[in-house]
Amino acid sequence: MTFKLTLNEEKLEQFQTLTAIDAHTEGEPLRIILDGYPDVPGDTILAKRRYLQEHLDHYRQALMFEPRGHADMYGALLTEPTTENSDFGILFMHNEGYSSMCGHGIIAAVTIAVEYCNLEVEAGEIRTIGIDAPAGKITAFARRDINGKLEVSFDNVESFVEVCDQQVDVPGFGLVKYDIAYGGAYYAYVDADAIEVDCSPSNVEQLISLGRDIKHAVMSAYDLKHPSEEDLGFLYGTIFTSKNTDKPSSHSRHVCIFADGEVDRSPTGTGVSARIALLHHKGQVSNDDAITIESIIGSSMDVGISAELEFAGKRAVIPRVAGTAFITGVNRFLIDEQDPLKYGFLIR
Numbered sequence: 033m034t035f036k037l038t039l040n041e042e043k044l045e046q047f048q049t050l051t052a053i054d055a056h057t058e059g060e061p062l063r064i065i066l067d068g069y070p071d072v073p074g075d076t077i078l079a080k081r082r083y084l085q086e087h088l089d090h091y092r093q094a095l096m097f098e099p100r101g102h103a104d105m106y107g108a109l110l111t112e113p114t115t116e117n118s119d120f121g122i123l124f125m126h127n128e129g130y131s132s133m134c135g136h137g138i139i140a141a142v143t144i145a146v147e148y149c150n151l152e153v154e155a156g157e158i159r160t161i162g163i164d165a166p167a168g169k170i171t172a173f174a175r176r177d178i179n180g181k182l183e184v185s186f187d188n189v190e191s192f193v194e195v196c197d198q199q200v201d202v203p204g205f206g207l208v209k210y211d212i213a214y215g216g217a218y219y220a221y222v223d224a225d226a227i228e229v230d231c232s233p234s235n236v237e238q239l240i241s242l243g244r245d246i247k248h249a250v251m252s253a254y255d256l257k258h259p260s261e262e263d264l265g266f267l268y269g270t271i272f273t274s275k276n277t278d279k280p281s282s283h284s285r286h287v288c289i290f291a292d293g294e295v296d297r298s299p300t301g302t303g304v305s306a307r308i309a310l311l312h313h314k315g316q317v318s319n320d321d322a323i324t325i326e327s328i329i330g331s332s333m334d335v336g337i338s339a340e341l342e343f344a345g346k347r348a349v350i351p352r353v354a355g356t357a358f359i360t361g362v363n364r365f366l367i368d369e370q371d372p373l374k375y376g377f378l379i380r
Contacts, residue, residue, distance in 0.1 A: 047366040057136035057357040058331035059297035097376025118162035128291035133167035133216025135301010140357035167216040185354035190343035191215040191309040215305025217268035224272040243270040243289025259344030283323035305351035
């Protein structure tokens with residue numbers, strides 16, 4: 033017979049409490065914070081993000097870092113909407129700070145809000161959900177079929193190519209050819225097959241190390257400036273692409289190394305958005321094409337083009353991305369003021 037402990041709830045009242053729902057989208061974690069954060073002032077979602085950075089960053093560390101999280105943890109804080117016709121705002125966080133946009137986070141947040149919280153979608157209904165993200169307005173679609181199964185997709189922000197066919201000397205490796213494209217965040221795209229780098233989980237250490245080195249080399253060699261918002265002008269990560277996929281129907285595989293060496297378990301929602309813009313720019317897909325892109329673990333996202341337009345003098349597209357998310361737990365985290373490690377630590 034198992035010995036059972038009875039929790040003394042009164043003893044827990046002395047601690048600060050943070051409540052979260054944990055989920056994953058195609059394998060990539062998302063911790064959605066439900067309660068425990070102080071109010072986040074700001075008239076825009078970017079102003080709210082700056083407030084988090086300047087005043088509340090210890091909460092990010094407490095929830096993303098060990099022992100409550102890990103080096104590859106990812107989180108989201110929902111806020112009241114900051115633009116007209118939006119349902120809510122969203123701020124993303126990870127081991128290094130706060131990202132501008134996150135596709136897997138959008139899919140997970142909408143799934144959780146509809147399946148387990150207070151956004152209702154009836155069988156046979158498609159609900160359009162407006163979301164204020166730092167990169168801009170996101171339009172998500174929650175469709176429940178007649179059998180009750182939920183499908184989630186979203187139209188991303190204007191996505192475009194920054195530069196193609198550049199080369200950079202990566203210390204300890206040599207010359208690497210890259211493209212830069214934007215899909216809510218900027219990525220350097222590298223053909224892993226061309227440089228003979230394996231994009232399987234067994235090679236994750238090289239992928240992390242090389243991805244970091246390429247990111248830093250490109251940052252030193254190329255000065256990024258977003259055409260409309262200074263806060264968005266930074267290189268978020270390196271995406272290795274490969275034609276070696278688990279399924280013949282998949283277009284390619286992505287391995288995204290972002291923030292401070294995080295490895296995305298999904299194909300990366302912003303990454304597939306920028307990739308469809310890149311492929312469209314090179315004439316390798318048309319407006320009618322939808323492709324499937326795999327992740328390092330073989331999970332996948334579908335991406336196509338919802339619209340083609342001009343953005344700040346650049347040829348751009350609106351990508352439509354679809355994926356699947358699942359709940360993994362509901363957590364009540366406690367912060368003990370006597371704990372010297374109360375705000376966490378990281379060991380990579």
